[in-house]
Amino acid sequence: MSDLKQIFGFEPYSLPRRDKQKLLVDQLNRLNHHHSASCEPYRKIQRAYGVLDREFSAVEEFPYIPIRLFKAFSLKSVDDTGIIKTLTSSGTTSSQVSRIYLDKDTSRYQTKALAIIMQDFIGKKRLPMLIIDSKDVIKNRRLFSARGAGILGLANFGRDHLYVLDENMNLKVDELQNFLEQHRGEKLLLFGFTFMVWQYFYKELKKSGPKADLSDAVLIHSGGWKKLAAEAIDNAAFKRALNKLCGIEKVHNFYGMVEQIGSIYMECEEGHFHTPIFSDIIIRNTEDWSALAFGREGVIELLSILPHSYPGHILLTEDVGEIIGEDDCPCGRKGKYFRVKGRVPKAELRGCSDTYEP
């Protein structure tokens, strides 16, 4: 995959539209052939849609598959012997979990891409790192949850890691205090899932924790706003509250999913999610599945050139969002930038089959 090697040499937000589209189209055509040749269920889908072995000339033309398929089917484009890790979605809202099979190559691509993206936000130096979670979530190394995989992925960018929660999600106040004293005056890296940061770090720190000056820290977080919405906390309120409590200014949310780990969408200083050179976004109109213009709301399709061991390179998500613009975000980063508005509204069940649903 020498092509990818070249791409890994680029700055993650450096390519203007024309160059990036050409790069993506080449890569996605190559991946389409690879997955059609190596993954039988995927080949059957391509054949059913009548697009097997077809070459496409624009990202919008490529066939996408619904992300939910990873829950009901084992989709892999490598032999079982090549699989080194299986990722699962956390599955908090649904009993079925996605299963994503990684081989050495894909796993390496993900790590590399993530590093390139993160360096753009935190620099190349490894920083003393607070992980706002319990060490328990990373214990089983072969079967990772999305949470565990996210933590291990991000842990690479820090040093002197401290998991600040114990197994019962209690803030380890003393250890936190020691850590802060030890690293006084240094730039710190914090990572956690949005809800955990809010519930077990912010709230505890506010109530009983040590006085923490985090004005020179970067917080990276992800995981969605569903639980915080119940408390009427949105991204702006989240940042305001943290800033007020401990002076932290650099807070970056990111959007991404276990089905496309690595090529994540970081929130810039303007509050926009950005597509790096490894990935792209298309907004689809649910009335006819056409690609929508910037500013129009629809279902989010995500494209990534990293997945080689499973056919997850072009996925239709169940999230709703809109593209705000391309190559012209005031933050200076190139590529499409967008907003996520939540989940596709659930259908009201109709039919004889649901007598007893509330």
Add this chain to the structure above:
Amino acid sequence: MQYEIIAPHGASDEALQKQKVLLPFSEVVLEFINAVSGSILKDATFRKYPELVAMAFWMRKANILKLKEAFEKQKGDRLWLGRGIVFHIAPSNVDTIFIYSWFISMLVGNVNIVRVSSASGEQLDALIGVINKIAEREEFSDIRDRFMIVRYEHNDEITAHFSSMCKVRVLWGGDETIRRIRAIPIGSTTTELVFADKFSFCVIDTEAFLRHDKMEALITSFYNDAYWFGQNACSSPRLVVWLGDSSKSDQARATFWEMLEKKVVEKQAVFPAAIAVDKLVAECSVAMSSTGSVAIESKKTSLLNRVLLEKPEDINRDLHCGGGLFYELKIKDISELAGIVSPKDQTISIFGLDKNELKRFIDHFLPEGINRIVPVGKALEFSIIWDGYDLLREFCREIDMAV
């Protein structure tokens, strides 16, 4: 035990239990049904619910009198009486089913308790409004004393309570629901009617279709069958079987789907966005699990999805999510239906097929499924023969007079 009595005002289960049945087809019942029918047909607010208008049309006096005549002919001088209290557990969102179930039981004189789901919508509210208004009228006191519509969230205790007092329990629902409710006991002399989740399909003779001179009307009929209730009624066609030689079938299919697509757009059918995604999941899943070839036909609107299958075993009835998704199969001879029909199949709506040929097919192949065969356009029409039961008969008991 918390349940809400939504009709009639002031009802209670203690009062209901004291009531005797009425004689079958009593005048007061016919008048009541006629009044409900008239109210719906006259009220402009109901026009946006074609399903309710169709139901009101079924309830009009002329039709009920026909039922009465047939019932009396069948009965002769035998003694048939209602069984007592009938407890109906209605499906949550085919809003008209509870009315059919209740009214047919009421026609033979039974006392009725109807449970509607707590997730019910505006159609149900509008219907309940009409029923309450009519039931309040002085002349309908005999009706008012003999029914109760209750609404409650899934609750085994309440279901057990009503189950213990009824003489017939009527269940409409999916396999899981039915399993759940059947675990709740009924009285030793209580009978039970079960209407499980079903799958239905349409068979079209391609030559008959291609030479048909009223294609537009046929398409409208098919549209109504498939798109009312969001293709989620048990009798909504979800598979279209094309009978004829392959090239003729393709010609017929091209015309048929193009016209239907136009109709769907013109009628402005709307489904939630999640249904459009569900259909993609279903069509991809069918393709991935297939043993034969699968062709997902391209579409201009997400309201109409088509999946052409080569092999009947690739029909996945459980994956079908409604909302305008059609499996298709081509067959050359009617005998090939034998490989398609499953025990889950309820209604076959047909166009251009010969009745005697179908009879021969059934006598020869003795299929485990199929409860109705109707022309295209009548798939959703309710009938007193449903899922193999003669409903009026099931709601009665016979006193064997051997003297």
